[in-house]
Amino acid sequence: MSTRAQIILGLVLAGVGGLTFAILLAVTGFESPRDFVDDRYTLVASQDGGRSKEYSSPQPPSAVVQTIADRWQPADRVNDTAGFFLRYRDDIVAVMSDGAGGSRIYVDDEEEGYRHWYGHVGGYWGTYSSPAEAGRGGGPGTGK
Amino acid sequence: MRAHAARAVVLGLAVAVSGPIGGAEATPILDAAHAEEVAAQLAEATAVQGICYGWQVQIDDDDGTYSGTELGSSRGVDLAAEHPSCPRFIVFRADLHYTSESSESSDSALFYVWANVGGGPDDEDLRRVGVSGEALLGNKDDLAIANAVLALPALVAEHGLAPPVPAVGTEGTIPAADRATGRPGSDWIRAYGAFVFLSAALLIGGLGWAGWAWAAERFHLGKHSVRE
Numbered sequence: 001m002s003t004r005a006q007i008i009l010g011l012v013l014a015g016v017g018g019l020t021f022a023i024l025l026a027v028t029g030f031e032s033p034r035d036f037v038d039d040r041y042t043l044v045a046s047q048d049g050g051r052s053k054e055y056s057s058p059q060p061p062s063a064v065v066q067t068i069a070d071r072w073q074p075a076d077r078v079n080d081t082a083g084f085f086l087r088y089r090d091d092i093v094a095v096m097s098d099g100a101g102g103s104r105i106y107v108d109d110e111e112e113g114y115r116h117w118y119g120h121v122g123g124y125w126g127t128y129s130s131p132a133e134a135g136r137g138g139g140p141g142t143g144k
Numbered sequence: 145m146r147a148h149a150a151r152a153v154v155l156g157l158a159v160a161v162s163g164p165i166g167g168a169e170a171t172p173i174l175d176a177a178h179a180e181e182v183a184a185q186l187a188e189a190t191a192v193q194g195i196c197y198g199w200q201v202q203i204d205d206d207d208g209t210y211s212g213t214e215l216g217s218s219r220g221v222d223l224a225a226e227h228p229s230c231p232r233f234i235v236f237r238a239d240l241h242y243t244s245e246s247s248e249s250s251d252s253a254l255f256y257v258w259a260n261v262g263g264g265p266d267d268e269d270l271r272r273v274g275v276s277g278e279a280l281l282g283n284k285d286d287l288a289i290a291n292a293v294l295a296l297p298a299l300v301a302e303h304g305l306a307p308p309v310p311a312v313g314t315e316g317t318i319p320a321a322d323r324a325t326g327r328p329g330s331d332w333i334r335a336y337g338a339f340v341f342l343s344a345a346l347l348i349g350g351l352g353w354a355g356w357a358w359a360a361e362r363f364h365l366g367k368h369s370v371r372e
Contacts, residue, residue, distance in 0.1 A: 003357050003358070003360065003361040006353065006354070006357035007354045007357045007358055008354075009350075009353070009354075010349075010350045010351065010352070010353035010354025010355070010356075010357060011350060011351075011354045012350065013346050013347075013349060013350030013353065014346065014347050014348075014349075014350030014351045014354065015350070016346050016350070017342075017343045017344065017345065017346025017347030017348075017349075017350060018343070018346075018347050020339065020342070020343035020346065021340065021343035021344065021347065024336060024339050024340070024343065028332065028335075028336060029332065031332075032331060032332075033331055060302040061298060061302060062269055062272040062273050062298075062299060062302055063272065065272070065273055065274075066272040066273070069274060071335075072331055072334075072335055073334050073335055075328030075329070075331075075334065076328065077274050077291065078287075078291065079273055079274065079275075079290075079291040079292070079294050079295035079298070080185070080294055080295075080298070080311075081185050081186070081188065081189040081294055081296075081297040081298060081309040082297075082298060082308065082309045082310060082311035082312070083298055083311055084273055084274075084295070084298065087328060088328065088331050089327065089328045089329065089330060089331050090331075094311070096298070096308070096311050097298065097301050097302065097308035099307070099308055101302075101304075110324050110327070111323070111324065113324075114318075114322075114323060114324040115314055115317070115318050116313050116314055117311075117313065117314070118314045118318045118322070119312045119313075119314060120311065120312070122318070122322065124287070125324050125325070125326070126322060126323050126324035126325045126326075127321060127322045127323060127325060128322055129319050129321060129322055
């Protein structure tokens with residue numbers, strides 16, 4: 001292959017790579033798990049200026065949590081007897097039954113989510129020193 | 145117990161095979177404190193739903209470091225859910241096989257739901273909530289087992305067999321010293337890391353190739369002139 005052809009092919013490959021990255025960034029760069037939940041499910045309540053939001057879905061919790069986790073892979077997850085918890089960089093998403101076949105979905109920022117679901121994720125995603133207050137039987141004590 | 149076992153059915157079957165991950169287990173997977181906590185949470189679910197829950201994990205280690213069965217239930221650690229005091233039970237069962245370091249075979253995990261309750265959750269339900277053979281063989285295998293067995297009451301509620309276990313949201317504050325730790329990395333990179341890597345490889349590789357070809361032409365790299 002001639003030098004000229006190699007240079008052109010190299011630049012074409014670099015262009016494809018750069019274009020792919022630019023399109024990816026433009027299309028998805030400003031999305032987040034919080035946005036995905038907001039787009040897909042029905043907002044029920046919003047508190048603290050939007051730090052905490054509650055949504056509803058007619059789908060059962062396992063289907064909802066699968067949809068969210070398939071689209072936005074969580075950094076960590078905790079399954080609990082009451083529901084399912086997904087951890088992201090800035091948010092904690094909790095999915096549980098609404099008692100009528102559907103789901104309630106809670107999206108909180110990290111600080112509020114850890115406080116809100118302390119009895120469920122405490123000790124797994126942070127420090128945990130008060131099982132009595134949280135209503136959880138025992139606990140691993142510190143983060144795992 | 146035998147009468148219950150005879151009526152029990154296997155609800156789905158999942159087999160996963162992955163490459164060797166970290167070698168054989170040297171100790172039981174769920175430590176005592178964690179197992180106690182899981183059993184306590186199961187007991188709370190049993191009180192609400194009237195169904196006993198449990199786990200039974202068979203571990204086979206070809207290196208012989210640790211092999212045996214770990215089990216527990218709403219009745220306590222090392223106690224099976226299949227018991228006359230539990231007319232209805234649902235148990236997460238897994239068989240984990242760790243091959244020897246010298247073996248070319250991969251470690252493997254098989255898991256399923258063992259129950260005498262019809263219409264309950266199966267392994268496909270567990271997969272939807274993140275349970276996988278890879279997780280059971282991974283570095284957080286203790287959490288994977290806990291996630292599997294603790295999901296059962298929520299899944300039972302989904303199937304309409306019992307009321308859901310109520311979630312306990314914190315009212316007020318938590319201890320001042322307690323907070324989330326180990327903040328995760330970028331969600332975007334986690335979701336699109338493969339695309340980012342591919343586009344970066346194309347960009348860098350393409351520029352490198354073009355640059356090398358240009359330099360080779362310009363400076364006669366790789367060509368040797370010999371003067372007599």
